[in-house]
Amino acid sequence: MRERLSVYYLLSSSSSLTSPIWLSSVFGNVDLGAQGYQMAGRIRLDAVISTIVTVHQHEIPALLHSSSCFFFILSAYFVVLPLRDEGAISLGLSKLPGLFVGSLLLTLIAAPLSTFIFSLPNLSKSKALVIIHRFFSLSLVLCFLLWRASPTESNSKDAVEAASGLIKDPKFGVDGANPATGWDNHGWFYISVRVGFFLWVALLNLVAMSSTWARIIDVMDSESGARLFGFVGAGATLGQLFGSVFAAATAWMGPYLLLFAALLMEFAAQASKGITNDISQSSEELSPLRGTDNDHQRERKQEATSPKVGSPKVASPKSPISTTRPQLWAILDGMRLILASPYLLLVSLFLWLGAVISSFFYFQKVNIIATTIKSSIGRRRLFAQINSFVAVFILIGQLTLTGRILTVAGVTVAISASPFVALGNLVAIAIWPTWVTVAVSETLRKVTTYVVTRPGRELLFTVVSQDEKYKAKVCIDVIVQRLGDAAAAGLFEVLTIALGGQTSTASLYALPVCLIWIVTAFFLGRRQEQLAKPQELWKSNLNPTDMKDHKAE
Secondary structure, three states: OHHHHHHHHHHHOOOOOOOHHHHHHHHOOOOOOHHHHHHHHHHHHHHHHHHHOOOOHHHHHHHHHHHHHHHHHHHHHHHHHHHHHHHHHHHOHHHHHHHHHHHHHHHHHHHHHHHHHHHOOOOOHHHHHHHHHHHHHHHHHHHHHHHHHOOOOOOOHHHHHHHOOOOOEOOOEHHHOOOOOOOOOOOHHHHHHHHHHHHHHHHHHHHHHHHHHHHHHHOOOHHHHHHHHHHHHHHHHHHHHHHHHHHHHOHHHHHHHHHHHHHHHHHHHHHHOOOOHHHOOOHHHHOHHHOOHHHHHHHHHHHHOOOOOOOOOOOOOOOOOOOOOOOHHHHHHHHHHHHHOHHHHHHHHHHHHHHHHHHHHHHHHHHHHHHHOOOHHHHHHHHHHHHHHHHHHHHHHHHHOHHHHHHHOOHHHHHHHHHHHHHHHHHHHHHOOOHHHHHHHHHHHHHHHHHHHHHHHHHHHHHOOHHHHHHHHHHHHHHHHHHHHHHHHHHHHHHHHHOOOOOOOHHHHHHHHHHHHHHHHHHHHHHHHHHHHHHHHHHHOOOHHHHHHOOOO
8 A cells, every 4th residue: 555655646746647547557457446536636636736836745635625724714704794894884883993892802702712622631633623613603503593583674764874874964973973873773682683793703703714824833834834825825815705706696695694604614624624734744843942852752752652543742841732631720821821932922012013003004994985985885896896806916926926935035024024015005095095095005915914924924833832823823813913903993093083083194193103013023033033943954854764753643
């Protein structure tokens, strides 16, 4: 069997040798039937992937599962996103900053629970990820039942129009901004369902994405991540395209889209099962930062003598997962790890500053478009056109540029790209507050973020322990993100009042924050590169026999 597998890997390097008849002649005079055709298809698929991204043979299965998992997660998110926004509009646009604060409070409760699931000693990381995705799948079914049970129309037609910004009336204020709009014209159940759904969808996106990235970076190191993160991100971009197009084409389905999104999250759970350590050598074993050579030898010996195939590896002293018990205090273990690590604190500062700038740009963007484009349909059409236009460039960039940029330019350049682009965007919006400026700025911001900076940001976690990947990372990605959103909402509210509602130049006040973000990105990138060097040096000293020993669980 091993000889046949070796022949298979040899054949995969030549796309011309994919005939089941040829394979049958290699493996013997036997009729391979469907199995032969399946193997031929697999070789063709591997050959196609190899032309798109620099990938080793043993990395392809987990690479495909990682990309597929993100495809299903983003598809589910963008399928329900219009329904979420519709519910938020019916409550009044002035309630949006309050919803951001509510999202922060929910995150403070939910994020530690997800880290608690990953800390359970008798539950593998792969199964924990499946549980998280399946939980969100079932929660979407519950949201569907609640949405169907709630009223579909407001008690006052004028209130709905004002809340949607379709009419201007003194009693509602400009564009329906009166705080009484929505809350006083809807029943408590209607309000509860819409608010709860808005908060829950935001939480689903953050927790599901962060947990999946935590699993991926656990089975990759800095070198493989630099090559493959672009392809993984391309799956997410394809999911965004598919979800957006599907939601637009089936808008008549209304809340029934929640059931389709639930099915997509179940597909994500199934795809996550294939994200295994076959993709590269375990980071716990790869990095000398985790312990001494004796630690590695002891881990390998314990893994070899483990009575259970696929059982969790014994973690390093810095990552004592195997000895951790699900105590109550373990729920906040992620925050403890962040506070104990200067490197993770610097990562948290980088993400917080990025969230502040991103959310501040979001509020400025909405304000400019609301004042320059009066038609609600026109605004929705513009947002849809921008999203579709941006997604195409992101997809092309992720498939062709991400791996090359990360490999050649490095992490420092990657994570510093977005702060520099944001600085230019803030100045441009202050000088030319038009929808054209918003469209161009949004395109540059998203392409830079998802093609360069986001993959580079995930590489920051390839040099930390396994505990920090699963516990601290989720807290950083989710809680710190929401803290930045809340800070931006508060800052924009203060500036709106101080400037008398003239927010066209408000972006200039965010420039100092952007400059601090640039400096933080530079020092953080240099620190990551320093931590990655001994890891790469240790890996380069492995001989082929050691490489086999240090493969999958």
